[in-house]
Amino acid sequence: MVPWSSLLEAVFHLCSFDPTKATMSTERLRNEDYQDYSSTDASPEESPSEGLGNFSPGAYQRFGESNNTTWFQTLIHLLKGNIGTGLLGLPLAVKNAGILLGPLSLLVIGVVAVHCMGILVKCAHHFCHRLNKPFVDYGDTVMYGLEASPSPWLRNHAHWGRRTVDFFLIVTQLGFCCVYFVFLADNFKQVVEAANRTTNNCHNNETVILTPTMDSRLYMLAFLPFLVLLVFIRNLRVLSIFSLLANMSMLVSLVMIYQFIVQRIPNPSHLPLVASWRTYPLFFGTAIFAFEGIGMVLPLENKMKDPQKFPLILYLGMAIVTVLYISLGSLGYLQFGASIQGSITLNLPNCWLYQSVKLLYSIGIFFTYGLQFYVPAEIIMPFFVSRAPEQCRLLVDLSVRTAMVCLTCFGVERVSIK
Numbered sequence: 001m002v003p004w005s006s007l008l009e010a011v012f013h014l015c016s017f018d019p020t021k022a023t024m025s026t027e028r029l030r031n032e033d034y035q036d037y038s039s040t041d042a043s044p045e046e047s048p049s050e051g052l053g054n055f056s057p058g059a060y061q062r063f064g065e066s067n068n069t070t071w072f073q074t075l076i077h078l079l080k081g082n083i084g085t086g087l088l089g090l091p092l093a094v095k096n097a098g099i100l101l102g103p104l105s106l107l108v109i110g111v112v113a114v115h116c117m118g119i120l121v122k123c124a125h126h127f128c129h130r131l132n133k134p135f136v137d138y139g140d141t142v143m144y145g146l147e148a149s150p151s152p153w154l155r156n157h158a159h160w161g162r163r164t165v166d167f168f169l170i171v172t173q174l175g176f177c178c179v180y181f182v183f184l185a186d187n188f189k190q191v192v193e194a195a196n197r198t199t200n201n202c203h204n205n206e207t208v209i210l211t212p213t214m215d216s217r218l219y220m221l222a223f224l225p226f227l228v229l230l231v232f233i234r235n236l237r238v239l240s241i242f243s244l245l246a247n248m249s250m251l252v253s254l255v256m257i258y259q260f261i262v263q264r265i266p267n268p269s270h271l272p273l274v275a276s277w278r279t280y281p282l283f284f285g286t287a288i289f290a291f292e293g294i295g296m297v298l299p300l301e302n303k304m305k306d307p308q309k310f311p312l313i314l315y316l317g318m319a320i321v322t323v324l325y326i327s328l329g330s331l332g333y334l335q336f337g338a339s340i341q342g343s344i345t346l347n348l349p350n351c352w353l354y355q356s357v358k359l360l361y362s363i364g365i366f367f368t369y370g371l372q373f374y375v376p377a378e379i380i381m382p383f384f385v386s387r388a389p390e391q392c393r394l395l396v397d398l399s400v401r402t403a404m405v406c407l408t409c410f411g412v413e414r415v416s417i418k
Contacts, residue, residue, distance in 0.1 A: 091332025
């Protein structure tokens with residue numbers, strides 16, 4: 001019988017690795033989730049701080065595939081993933097914090113969000129370099145990080161870190177999709193109900209008596225088949241086309257909003273610099289919801305043709321997003337003051353020019369649904385597809401996607417019925 005030591009030396013020799021650098025714990029060998037540790041050059045006893053301290057970003061040389069997304073497509077996805085329904089509620093959020101504290105808090109939240117995204121990408125790069133993997137996802141990053149912890153308990157339960165992160169990512173991203181269903185239904189319903197009283201005169205913002213139409217839940221059902229077809233697109237490169245369309249429609253609607261709120265801004269002296277502490281949690285909740293793109297960071301980086309450019313794209317994209325959040329939130333509150341509503345579109349005049357803002361923004365949210373849906377789909381699909389026969393895998397994939405879209409639709413309907 002061949003001694004185990006000789007067998008291990010032969011394997012390491014074939015893989016061109018020094019066996020003295022490949023020490024690993026018994027727990028790792030027994031864990032079936034860690035099948036790719038033969039290429040690591042660090043033991044689990046190495047502290048995370050030491051590993052990250054010795055890691056040089058320039059040493060990370062993962063190359064994407066030729067059919068992956070370009071830097072421009074990744075930037076488009078990043079912008080689209082962060083600009084959603086939460087943006088329209090930021091003027092009310094600034095009201096709940098104060099005209100001074102609100103913008104400052106948005107800036108701090110933006111800096112913290114970008115810093116955390118940067119740390120996440122750096123940790124993912126570290127484990128890719130250390131384990132010789134092409135990429136790692138959120139769950140793997142947490143799992144490998146816990147396994148490198150000095151605590152034996154955390155090392156032995158590292159797989160629960162991955163499962164916990166995957167669970168909360170699924171809940172968060174599908175929650176965004178539920179909000180998109182409500183936003184689409186409510187905005188189209190408002191436009192249809194106000195159509196008889198909508199004029200071409202945008203100077204007089206008169207109160208409009210809405211003409212009742214069908215229930216919002218019926219509007220949700222009307223959007224359901226189109227969103228199902230949208231999530232059948234499983235390639236980020238193809239989705240970038242829809243992200244570009246969404247960004248263009250949202251850009252036009254935001255330009256129209258900005259050109260209205262910058263005109264004849266009232267004297268802000270009567271606005272409080274710092275609002276009551278009782279309303280600050282409302283600001284914080286809205287602001288955190290607005291920064292909704294953190295779930296897209298690693299999937300976008302993993303699908304890049306040239307991932308070395310991602311940190312620059314991340315900082316550029318998030319700088320644009322943060323400036324947009326602060327400016328719209330501040331100017332919207334300055335323009336409408338205490339009368340600002342939950343969505344700034346509700347404060348716009350009831351004319352066709354500004355009603356089109358709701359339609360254009362709704363088109364952008366419609367296409368954003370596919371991008372937000374991409375993250376939970378990437379987590380859930382392998383579980384079902386890997387257990388299906390080879391000839392049925394495509395059918396299983398499309399069926400599970402359809403069921404997940406229906407869940408986001410009927411879950412919202414059930415809540416609204418109650």
